[in-house]
Amino acid sequence: MIYKVQGQPLYAYTGGKTFDPAKPTAVFIHGVLNDHSVWILQTRHFAHHGWNVLAIDLPGHGRSGGKAPESVEDAAECLVQLLDAVGVQKAVLIGHSFGSLIALHAAAQLADRVTQLVLVGTAYPMRVSPALLESSLNDPQNAIQMVNIFSHATLAPPPSALGPGTWLLGGSKALMRRVLASNPHENIFHIGFKACDQYDQAKEAMSKVACPTLFLLGQKDQMTHPKGAQSLIQIAKNAQVVFVNAGHQLMVEAPEETLKALIHFCQK
């Protein structure tokens, strides 16, 4: 589904269902150089179990138009405007990695319009190494290799996004190449990493969030190590922490555990 946000087309996957104002809404926000399809299993399940789903492609990514957000704050503003455009009064925000910072910042702006917040594979500060920043700018194909090695924890993942027989390491690389190619006007890989690296409002934002917050963390995450989430967990007013036996891409590496944690938390 394409929505008009900030004058630009913004795509949101709805899980195969049409929007129903009577249902609660869950908004899913992907990480750097990903798109809505990283949430394929969880979003489809939510959409068929009583929820409206809006799994966005960030501006400038995949099927969405416009310029890629240069900061977490810009991306969060876009998210706020999406909810207004769709007419969503209350929502659960679920973000992964870069998307978790966007969800957090938006939750701080939206106050009680956010009923629950889920930060998946998060850390603060979300520093990106100078080598990776440089590589994402000048040698993005090599950076895709590096990121994927750091993002996956197993050579034998369970049945995942495409069902049994999915090779996640290859799938994640192919997705990043496709998303990178989707915007020939700017390097959305580097822009995304820079936005993560430079974001310095997370503690302030976390202190403003009053709703329950789930920290869903990969035990073997090398991109955003679980320890990196402690600075936010300590501030969160109503935090729940769940560890999943997976790396950074836990939605696809441990789709069942991720789904169960989301259902358990969001149904409260």
Place this chain on the structure above:
Amino acid sequence: MPGYLDPGFDTLALHAGAAPDPSTGARAVPIHLTTSFVFESSDQAASLFNLERAGHVYSRISNPTNAVLEQRIAALEGGIGAIATASGQAALHLAITTLMGAGSHIVASSALYGGSHNLLHYTLSRFGIETTFVKPGDLEAWRQAVRPNTKLFFGETVGNPGMDVLDLPAVSQIAHAAGVPLLVDATLTSPWLMKPFDHGADLIVHSATKFLSGHGTVIGGLVVDGGSFDWSGPHTEGKFAELTQAYEGFHNMVFTEESTVGAFLLRARREGLRDFGACMSPHTAWLILQGIETLPLRMARHVSNTEKVVNFLAAHPMVSRVGHPMLEGHPSYALAQKLLPRGAGSVFSFDIKGTRQQGQTFIEALQVFSHLANVGDCRSLVIHPASTTHFRVDDETLKASGIGPGTVRLSIGLEDPDDLIDDLKRALKSAGRTA
């Protein structure tokens, strides 16, 4: 993941897709001989059918042993996933029928395995899918053969039995300019000799019966998706409605919306395996996995044995031609140097000087080579087309097909190379005496 780099080929050949069994601790891959899998609840059952959760339902559609094989070949090829099928032919059929129906058109290399040629030329044309065959090295012919309804380019990485190496970078470029994917049959090369996705291919099929298994005990096939082709991208102009439009046969799912890079595999499994049903037995998948574990070691030996045999034959006075791309005189020599630096495989043909009868005598005198219709076995194999597959064909027609009365096809196995050379030497001597 062990380190900072992508795991190497040999590591993936042993470990990709397989972890110790969580319920028993079994280190080797278990054979899950079961038709079906118990649901946790009615809701979980519905979720599995609706693609909200990933898991196994029924072994025609997926099976845990097959899934290990699928992940492993996808890892070795650098793809995003794979589907195991009943045979290589079933893999080719699944790939084609996932992408098109009646009224569609394929451009294919003319240097194909006979079974693939039959499927395209005779069988699929009965169902409204037409194929134009072009010489694999004639790039202009590929370009000229494209029609508005063309949905696919198809060729073999190395054509059987002439060993024509497909110019993958050039042919894929022509395919992509026409808005269609390039599917290659990589049976004769295996991912150890060449990774077609690195050279522009979008989809791969294997007859896993051959080098991937290596033991010559099972029939099986694999389709691998590189995740590179954008089904709604530039120049596609709505060609792939099967993937980009809502599919009534599966909850009105739009496969390209569900998965940005995996739409082909989603539909192939959810429609093709479900409805055509050409699935692989888990026992077969297990046997193919046993083969793949030693693929790097075997392929290296296939190549080194082949080099020795080719050099022997090329210098033998009874031999008029050896058709292997490692030889400078072969039309694909330069391409093989570029695309197949580890070697151009171990299946090739050569011509014995003399009559059809001498060819037959040669075959019958062999003791180590097995006379049969297969390739890619660990044992060395031989066939004499003029006295077997083409025995009713006169010499003139044979010549037009590129087969002489003395043409022999070899598939070099893993025996001691000196024994292979001795066997050939003895048989050539017998053929010489028949003159």
